[in-house]
Amino acid sequence: MSGDAVIVWNEDGEVHSAQWRSESATPAPKRVVVADDRMSADTAYRLACEGTAILWRGDFQNARQLLQAMARRTERRSGRSGKPGKAAEAKVAAPDAFHLHRQAQAQRARTLGMLLLPFDADYAIPLRRAPDVRHACTEAYGPPAGPFVASLRELLGLIGAHEWRKKGVSIPALGERIHPHYGVFSPLRGEYVGLVAEAPLPAGAEALAFDIGTGSGVLAAVLARRGVRRIVATDQDPRALACAAENLSRLGFATQVEVVSADLFPEGRAPLVVCNPPWVPARPTSPVEHAVYDPDSRMLRGFLSGLAGHLAPGGEGWLILSDFAEHLGLRSRAELLTLIDEAGLKVVGRFDARPQHPRAADPSDALHRARAAEVTSLWRLAAR
Template sequence: MPRTLPRFFFVTADSLSPFPTITWTDAGTTHTARWRSEAGVAPPKRVVVADDRMTADAAYRQACEGVALMWHGDFHNARQLLQAMARRIDRKAPRKPAASPLDAFNQHRQAQAQRARTLGMVLIPLEADYSIALRRAPDMREACREAYGPADGPSVVSLRELQGLVGAYEWRKKGVEIAALGARIHPHYGVFSPVRGEYVDLVARVPLPSPSVDLAFDIGTGTGVLAALLAKRGIKRIVATDSDPRALACARENIERLGLAADVEVMEADLFPPGRAPLVVCNPPWLPARPSSPIERAVYDPDNRMLRGFLDGLAAHLAPGGEGWLIVSDFAEHLGLRTREALLSMIEAAGLQIVGKEDIKPQHPKASDPNDPLHRARVAEVTSLWRLAAR
């Protein structure tokens, strides 16, 4: 059959709908469905219906031009098409060498964003119950329910996002082994997984401020891994805070699974809970840059907002003689995003003093990969636990 493309169809926004919608036409019938994007990406402005006749070259060209492909063919073929498009992105001529680590970082993020935009143009329609009415489509209903909540009608999502939430679903079922904890942590979709163990190892090995510490705050708990570790170290009561609903649900589930519900209270709060504690722990996002998706908020902290908030509020939440443990990498320093002097100035301005520091080198694979675009910064990176006290 000839490889012809359907005409363009334009997205419409239903003013009565509380969420974005996308509209397309197939065989003379117009369809409208909810548009789903965890990153908050707007619905594509131009949509064509595509099937198994679409070549990878044509799909890549359309996606680069901002044209989305509403897939109505075989599901397995859609996945192969996406892989072929990714290979075409990878074959593009490399950028000129970066003049500095900061330039390398900016180029890397720009390339990542462009890659996400291009690969996000292959769209999959979901039925009202999250089923997929395509040939050889797997049953992804449970993964969608865990990520999006109860089904509420037909919707459309990019295949790339769909693959991500299914991967997260499998990760949640299997869990991540945490050696220092002697147990598995099960991350929810949208909650950053504790795959980098350096910060966990630091919290496991640094001596507590006092053997009699009976209360600790874990600020920005995420999966709850540090709160669980503090409980395993013998602290009788831990208050773990977060402001993200998915993180709160994830932490509560992990704490329950580990049998630590009597020791750990998970509380919704913007940084600190009420009161003071002899130990306050925080592992804020390490890079002062703008996140491009909700899960990146665990990595990127615009203008050091969380870091500054933790430091500025720490003294008021430390019990006499207590310590605040700030776990942060110097990766931002090697990238030119923040200086060591700036960090020390923040600590001093917050009325804090440094009483100790423990360092650890990264153990993740990218740290030893010379082909990584940020290799110069990664090979020099050190993660530190700063022990802070009120002046």
């Protein structure tokens, strides 16, 4: 969140100000102009590239069209339109390809984030043809706390999250849907869920299991469906805790699964400890990215270093991890195995699955080579 930051602008010869809200903690823009339907996409894009924010006073739907036009200009400028040539494709395998990709993403986000909307104290948008977004904003932000200004791009993310929360994500291993909240990773990638659903349970796991970093609660729900009588699911993100509790209650597992606020492990030991940490050692730039990006592999290192002390005798730790970072040159297989060894653990088995998400088969994706080679693994670990 952007805290107590304030955005200031001149309008009709007077100085105005409002609270600035940004879930990605983007600083409040220092230069702001007021615009309406008369502003062209070329002008808006030029201003945004120069770091000048545009506070919209025109028609809401026209603002959406303007944002789309700005996005097209961003893509043309970065060369993202069309399929990459052989030279560009060859660069994908280089260790710095990911960082260049992230830089381009960040620049695009900064540019498109310069188109701003006003919000009233009750989350209503005082623009023509504006949708009713009060429910979506309340889900993401909590109870209203006064008028503010935020980017249209952020609002569209809130609306999308609200729709996903209503619709839910089908989980074949459960025969049910999981409903992710705003800022909580959506279990769209089913391969890691399938691995947990199919791997043989270690002895004693029917009695107790820990789910570390539960997120939406999907893996805890799968373990409960498999007959594990008691599961302790941990997370330190309030949104994830609320999301997991809601999903598990709706699925009828509230008495079977205890949702606990903790940084990694709960107290005690269990015959089975499951963790699906962020896969890429990089800095997240938005709430939902915390489930994918983990600076210096903090959660991975923490899970491995503490696992032996939380395993019951003969128990197993299941580390569900993609090798995407390995194909990007951000972490080697040798480094992962060293972390496992230094934690006093040994590998007793592994199950692999290929990703089925559309980006893995999209040759126009900037990181296609890495995505096409990616494998997600369930590492069965035991104390030495």
